[in-house]
Amino acid sequence: MRTPRPAAWLGALALAVLLPATTPVVAETSVTIMRTIDTDRYDPHRSTARSTAEALFMVGDTLVALDPDLKSVHPLLAKSWTVSDDGKLYTFKLRDDVTFCSGKKFTAKDVKASIDRWLDPATKGVVKNRAGDVKEIRAVDDYTVEYELTQPYSELLFQMTQHFHTIINADEVAALGEDFGVKGFDGTGPYCFVSWEPRNELILKKHEAYKWGPAFYANKGPAKVDKLIWKIIPEDNNRVAGIQANQGDATQYIPYWAVDQLEANPQISVTKAPSYFWTYFVGFKITREIADNIEVRKALNLAVDQKAIAEGPFFGKAEPAYAYIHPDVLDYDKKDINTSLFGYDPEKAKAILEAAGWKMGDDGFRHKDGKKLKLVAYSFTNIWQQIMEAMQGDMRKVGADLEIQVFDATVIWGKLKTQDFDLFTMSYPYVSAGDAMNLYFPSENRPTPNRVNWADDNTDKWLSEGRAALTPEARYEAYAKVQKQVHDAVVWIPLVHEPMFVAAGPRLKPIAAHGIYGAGLYKGLGIELK
Amino acid sequence: MLQHIAHRLLISIPVLIGVLLVGFLLLQVVPTDPATVVAGPTATHVEIEAIREAMGLNEPIYVQFGIYLTRVLQGDLGRSMISNSPVVTELANTVGPTIELMLASLIWAVPLGIVLGTLAAVRRGRMSDRIIMAVSVAGVSMPIFWFGLMLIQYVGFHWQLFPFQGRGGPLWTLSGLDHIVLPALTLGGVFIGPVARMTRTSLLEVLGSDFVRTARAKGVSERRVVVSHALRNSLIPVVTLIGLQIGFLLGGAVVTETLFAWPGVGRLAVGAITSADYALAQGAILVLALSFLLVNLLVDVLYAVLDPRVRAR
Numbered sequence: 139m140r141t142p143r144p145a146a147w148l149g150a151l152a153l154a155v156l157l158p159a160t161t162p163v164v165a166e167t168s169v170t171i172m173r174t175i176d177t178d179r180y181d182p183h184r185s186t187a188r189s190t191a192e193a194l195f196m197v198g199d200t201l202v203a204l205d206p207d208l209k210s211v212h213p214l215l216a217k218s219w220t221v222s223d224d225g226k227l228y229t230f231k232l233r234d235d236v237t238f239c240s241g242k243k244f245t246a247k248d249v250k251a252s253i254d255r256w257l258d259p260a261t262k263g264v265v266k267n268r269a270g271d272v273k274e275i276r277a278v279d280d281y282t283v284e285y286e287l288t289q290p291y292s293e294l295l296f297q298m299t300q301h302f303h304t305i306i307n308a309d310e311v312a313a314l315g316e317d318f319g320v321k322g323f324d325g326t327g328p329y330c331f332v333s334w335e336p337r338n339e340l341i342l343k344k345h346e347a348y349k350w351g352p353a354f355y356a357n358k359g360p361a362k363v364d365k366l367i368w369k370i371i372p373e374d375n376n377r378v379a380g381i382q383a384n385q386g387d388a389t390q391y392i393p394y395w396a397v398d399q400l401e402a403n404p405q406i407s408v409t410k411a412p413s414y415f416w417t418y419f420v421g422f423k424i425t426r427e428i429a430d431n432i433e434v435r436k437a438l439n440l441a442v443d444q445k446a447i448a449e450g451p452f453f454g455k456a457e458p459a460y461a462y463i464h465p466d467v468l469d470y471d472k473k474d475i476n477t478s479l480f481g482y483d484p485e486k487a488k489a490i491l492e493a494a495g496w497k498m499g500d501d502g503f504r505h506k507d508g509k510k511l512k513l514v515a516y517s518f519t520n521i522w523q524q525i526m527e528a529m530q531g532d533m534r535k536v537g538a539d540l541e542i543q544v545f546d547a548t549v550i551w552g553k554l555k556t557q558d559f560d561l562f563t564m565s566y567p568y569v570s571a572g573d574a575m576n577l578y579f580p581s582e583n584r585p586t587p588n589r590v591n592w593a594d595d596n597t598d599k600w601l602s603e604g605r606a607a608l609t610p611e612a613r614y615e616a617y618a619k620v621q622k623q624v625h626d627a628v629v630w631i632p633l634v635h636e637p638m639f640v641a642a643g644p645r646l647k648p649i650a651a652h653g654i655y656g657a658g659l660y661k662g663l664g665i666e667l668k
Numbered sequence: 669m670l671q672h673i674a675h676r677l678l679i680s681i682p683v684l685i686g687v688l689l690v691g692f693l694l695l696q697v698v699p700t701d702p703a704t705v706v707a708g709p710t711a712t713h714v715e716i717e718a719i720r721e722a723m724g725l726n727e728p729i730y731v732q733f734g735i736y737l738t739r740v741l742q743g744d745l746g747r748s749m750i751s752n753s754p755v756v757t758e759l760a761n762t763v764g765p766t767i768e769l770m771l772a773s774l775i776w777a778v779p780l781g782i783v784l785g786t787l788a789a790v791r792r793g794r795m796s797d798r799i800i801m802a803v804s805v806a807g808v809s810m811p812i813f814w815f816g817l818m819l820i821q822y823v824g825f826h827w828q829l830f831p832f833q834g835r836g837g838p839l840w841t842l843s844g845l846d847h848i849v850l851p852a853l854t855l856g857g858v859f860i861g862p863v864a865r866m867t868r869t870s871l872l873e874v875l876g877s878d879f880v881r882t883a884r885a886k887g888v889s890e891r892r893v894v895v896s897h898a899l900r901n902s903l904i905p906v907v908t909l910i911g912l913q914i915g916f917l918l919g920g921a922v923v924t925e926t927l928f929a930w931p932g933v934g935r936l937a938v939g940a941i942t943s944a945d946y947a948l949a950q951g952a953i954l955v956l957a958l959s960f961l962l963v964n965l966l967v968d969v970l971y972a973v974l975d976p977r978v979r980a981r
Contacts, residue, residue, distance in 0.1 A: 172833075178749075178943065262718050320753070335761070336748070337939035338834075338931045370939075371833055371929045375817050379825035385833045546942070552701030555713070586704075586713050 167667055168365040169646065171659065172377045172386035176337045176370050181319030182304040183256040183263040188567070191301040192657040193340055193368060197239075198304035198325030201230055201249065201283075202295055203352035203661075204654050208413040208569055209468050211295045212352045215244065215305060215326065216283075225290030225608045226273075232281040237347050238307045239330035246277035251308030253285070267576070268297040270605075290606045292613040296468070296569050300655060326350075328361045328661055340368040355663040362666040382406060387643045388665065390651070390658035394453040394521075400641050407648035411638035414653030415464045418456075418565040420515065420529065420631040425591040428513060429560040433494035435628040438513075439480050440487035441536040442529055448634045451524040455639075459632035461625060462574065469571035471618035475625045480632055487536045496537070504537035512539040515561035516553050519544055522563045525633065555586055562589055565636065567656050572604050572613065575620045590629045597623060644668075676968050680961050687957040688740060691950050692733050701725075701944070736950065745954070746947035748940075755951035758936065763955060765835050766921055766932035769855060772839070772848050773917065777856030778863055778910060782899075785867025785906075790894060792872060800864060807861025812920045816854040816927040824850055834929045851928040855920050859913060866909045870902035877901075904974050911967030915960050 177189035182198065201216040216230040236244035253275045256263045270291030276284040287294070297303065307324035314322050323331040328351060329342035343366075348359035371377045371386065374393040380386040382403060392400060392408070400406045422429040429435065444458035460477040463470055496504035496511050504511040517526045523544055530540040540561070545553050554562055568574040577583070580601055581593035597620055604616035624630075640651035640658040647668055652660035659665065703720035720726055727735075739746055745755035788800040824832035836847030874880065875898050883893050922934030929935070937952035939945075 175942075176939070262715075262722055264715050335931070336753075336758075337936065337943075338929075369834065369929065373927050373929070376820055376832060376927065376929065379820050380833050383825045383828055383832075385824075385831055551704035555701070555704065555716075584713075586716065 166364045167362075168367065169363045169387045169665055169667070170367045170369050170385070172369055172371040172380060172389040172391065174370070174372055174377075174391045176340075179319040180323050180331070180334065180340075182252075182301050182306065183261050184319070186264050186302075188656040191655045192659065193342070194301040194304050194323075194325070195327070195654070195657050195660050196329045196342060196366070196662040197323055197327040197331050198301070198306065199236075199327050199350070200299055200301070200303045200305065201232075202298050203354075204296070204299035204569070205354055206412050206650065206652050208415065208653055211299060212354065214350070214352055215249075219295075223608075225292070225606070226287045228285040228287075228294065229278075230283045230285065232283060233350055234281050236326050236350055238310075238324045238326050239345055240307060240310065240324045242307055242309070242324070244305070244326050245280040246283045247280075248305050248308060249283045250275040250277045251311075252303075252305045255306070255308065255311065256302065265302060268300060268302050270294045270297070290608055292605060292607040292610075293570060293572050296573070300569070301657075328359050328663055329366055332365075337370055339370065342366040342368070351661060351663045355661065357663045357666070359663065361663060366662060366665070381641055381643045384644055387646050388641065388649060388659070390638065390640045392639050392641050394451070394455045397453065397455055397639060405644040407642045407646075409640050409642075409648055409651045411640075411651035411653035411658060413466055414636070414638040414651075414656075415467050415569065416565060416567045416636040416638070416653075416656055417459055417463060418525070418563075418633040418636060419459070419462060420526075420633065421562050421564060421590045422629050422631075423557065423560055423562070423589065423591060424627075424629055425557070426560050428509070428511065431494065432628060433490055434496070434511070436479060437487040437490040437494070437496075437536060438533060438538060439628050439631050440483045440490070441538065442532045442631050442633070443482040444480070444633055445482065446532075447525055447528050450528055451521050452634055452636075455637050456634035457637070459635050461621075462630050462632050463568065463571055463621075464635045467568065467571055467574075469614045469617045471571070471614075471621040474618055474622040479625065479628055484532070484536050491536060491538075498537050502534070502537065503539045510539060511537060512541065513560035514541045514543060514558075515563065516550060516559040517542050517544045517563045518550055519546055526563065529631075554589055557585065557591075561631075564589070569654075571617045571621060572601075575617055575624070576601055576605065579620060579624055592624065592627075592629060594623070672972055673965070673969060676965050680965065683961060684957070688737065688950075688954065689733070691953040691957070692736060694953075695941075695946055695949055696729055696732075740954070745951040748948045749945045755947050758948060759933065759951050759955055762931055762933045762936045765930060766925070766934060768835075768839055769848065769851055769921060769924065769930060769932060770914070770917060772852035773856035773859060774910075774914075776852070777859040781860040781863025782867050782903075782906065784860065785864040786871055786894065786899060788864065788868040789871035789875065797868075801868070804861035804864045807858060808865070810858060810861075812854060812858050812923050813927060815857050816850075816924060819850045819854055820927070823853075832928055835931055851924050851930050854927070855917060855924045858920060859917065862909060862913055863906060866906050867902065870905045871898055874898045874902040900974070904971065907967060907970050907974060911963055911970075914963045918956055918959060 173189065173192070175189055177187040178185055180190055180193055182194055199215050201214060203212045203214040205212060215233055215236060217233055219228055219230045221228055232246055238244060253269060253272065255261050256269060257266055257272055271288040273286045273288045276286070278284055305326060310322060310324040311318045320334065328345050328348045330345050332341040332343050334340045344361045344364050346360055348361065351358035369386065371380060377386065377389055377391060378393065378396040378400070381389055397408065401408045422435050424430050444460065448454065448456045448458045460480040461475050465472065491504055496506045499505045515526060517523065526542045530542060533540045578588055579592050579597050580588060581598055584591050584593065600616045600619045604613050604620065607613035607616055638651050638653050638656070638658050640649050642649045645667055647666045649659065649664045651658045654660055703716050703725060747754055748758055784800050788797045791797045820832045823829050830849045831847050832850050834847065836843030838844045839848065880893060880898055883897050921932060922938060924930065925932045925935035926938055933952055933955050937949060937956065940948035940952055
């Protein structure tokens with residue numbers, strides 16, 4: 139037998155030292171998502187912004203999840219639930235295998251702490267009506283929660299799918315104080331908060347332990363990418379070029395003019411959410427002279443060509459709206475809403491104005507009792523400018539003078555609190571007819587968000603009945619009455635129902651778009667490299 | 669020289685106080701309501717009121733300004749209404765990228781502008797002069813956002829030569845260098861035209877002066893006459909122009925930073941204004957104004973360096 143030579147020993151030693159370094163290392167996968175604006179803070183109880191929801195759905199979970207059809211509710215952190223006969227007590231059985239990103243075990247105490255924090259006046263929480271009239275939240279044991287209301291809330295489960303109901307780690311909230319949702323966020327979602335540079339980027343990493351994704355996702359967890367970067371790219375052209383040049387991987391903020399271009403690119407996939415409820419409308423301030431006249435409101439509604447607006451500013455991608463809410467939404471009143479009130483019929487509009495005493499003057503506008511048919515509209519910028527210019531032309535054709543005052547997004551919210559306008563522009567997300575009606579038509583919500591100044595005892599009563607309904611049928615009946623009443627009063631000019639597109643770049647597989655609260659990527663479990 | 673600098677610094681103090689006042693008042697007269705922005709579109713008026721109270725927006729304006737001024741004098745610019753971070757920290761994070769971008773723009777645009785202007789002056793009336801001047805006029809007339817969009821569309825997207833989203837890191841890294849090329853080309857591109865035109869005009873004037881004629885009569889080579897004698901003397905109005913243009917460059921930086929998602933002060937200012945973040949917007953305006961003052965001060969000092977007559981005054 140030959141003794142190995144010293145050189146061979148040295149060679150073997152060198153190989154042993156080098157081997158670990160040459161073992162294949164799996165590179166971290168990183169995906170960049172582009173969006174237009176950032177949020178104020180990632181706090182579910184203090185921000186209603188869509189950009190807050192986009193990230194919170196990923197870094198946190200709710201007890202229940204909303205199906206892409208926006209009508210079915212699925213278990214998420216709650217395995218199951220029961221509702222008492224009087225509709226006041228919801229008992230949730232929670233999963234026992236859930237952990238926060240920090241590693242802390244999720245229990246019923248976290249559910250109680252989350253809702254209690256939202257409702258605590260010290261939190262200065264927003265849209266607390268979405269929690270229902272809470273009497274008490276009880277952690278019966280580690281995995282059972284009782285959610286007790288003072289009166290039934292028929293839409294509670296739908297509301298519980300929204301980001302306001304995200305379950306947070308109360309210990310971390312206390313530790314971070316005012317920096318909660320700014321410097322840190324500990325949730326149970328498929329991604330974990332790493333860092334946030336406001337107005338620039340938010341970095342998330344994969345939650346390794348995650349395995350409790352909603353049933354409608356093929357991947358229940360963990361996420362398929364290691365790192366997500368939410369990057370603010372305000373400029374439209376930059377996003378469109380960026381996704382095609384692999385500088386950004388996904389976005390739902392596709393300008394309408396670019397949808398066809400991206401769809402035509404074989405390397406880009408563009409998906410459309412099966413259901414998405416985000417409606418554009420113009421509201422009348424019905425306590426103002428002229429706008430208080432229902433005949434004027436009817437005529438101006440018939441003067442506006444929704445189809446042309448959908449074809450023009452929205453490049454044919456939006457759906458013309460002939461009701462305040464989308465016909466596919468839960469509890470939409472197909473039977474009683476008179477959509478013909480909102481169609482395009484300028485001749486009929488002229489006839490209504492004539493009959494109402496508004497006679498055409500030499501200046502090309504109508505007058506009555508020495509008063510010109512002139513309305514002032516407060517409008518947002520961007521696409522709204524084009525919409526309002528189209529509307530101005532439409533109204534001019536029937537003899538109405540529309541003065542448009544455009545305000546930047548920072549200014550308009552303050553302007554809309556005043557009573558100095560006849561018309562205002564708005565677009566909004568909703569999950570059900572009740573959600574929409576309860577936002578815009580309770581008299582207590584004047585002057586915002588009930589900017590039309592709608593005040594009616596019956597409406598308030600029916601909204602209460604709808605909220606307190608114990609069966610879907612009773613809920614529908616109550617909300618149907620409200621829908622018929624406010625549609626018959628033509629207090630809005632419905633314009634278009636916006637679509638939701640999600641584009642995925644050359645590196646990614648197509649991402650199924652979800653319509654919840656305008657957050658197209660929802661949990662982010664569908665993001666996967668090719 | 670020191671007296672000259674001290675004099676300029678003293679003049680800057682009331683200007684700075686004026687800037688603070690105007691910056692504060694401008695944001696007050698705009699009917700922006702930060703509380704409604706923070707509360708969001710679906711918030712009720714009760715919720716908006718609660719947020720306004722918490723943000724101290726119900727105090728009289730003069731009280732708000734008094735508090736702001738006292739804090740600024742103590743070096744405290746407050747905290748961002750949104751991120752809750754100290755404004756100074758937010759500004760410190762963004763000043764660097766803006767300075768980086770401006771230097772990267774100036775470092776190629778100024779020498780190129782001077783070279784082109786000199787060439788045009790030396791070849792006055794020839795085809796090369798006409799081409800340079802035509803390009804300069806185009807450069808002066810070109811909107812910065814359009815030039816940036818063209819660079820994104822062709823250099824970034826079609827040819828995929830350079831990235832066009834954000835900052836890639838410090839300038840000494842390859843990624844950092846890569847990412848700054850297109851923003852610096854955009855911002856610097858609009859700078860070349862004015863510099864070239866001013867250099868040409870000024871140089872032509874100097875080339876016609878007595879000392880240049882004397883130099884030529886003494887047999888000094890034309891290259892030396894232009895480069896060593898005439899060019900230096902023609903640079904004073906060019907330096908003035910550069911100083912003035914840097915003010916516009918700061919404005920251009922706002923557009924360029926937004927276009928390329930560059931995390932600088934300009935973009936911070938736009939973001940702060942659009943999100944009604946008063947404290948941060950005031951801080952950003954202060955930094956931009958300070959930069960403008962500082963540049964003007966530097967120009968004054970440069971005058972003295974370039975022209976002994978200024979030192980003597």
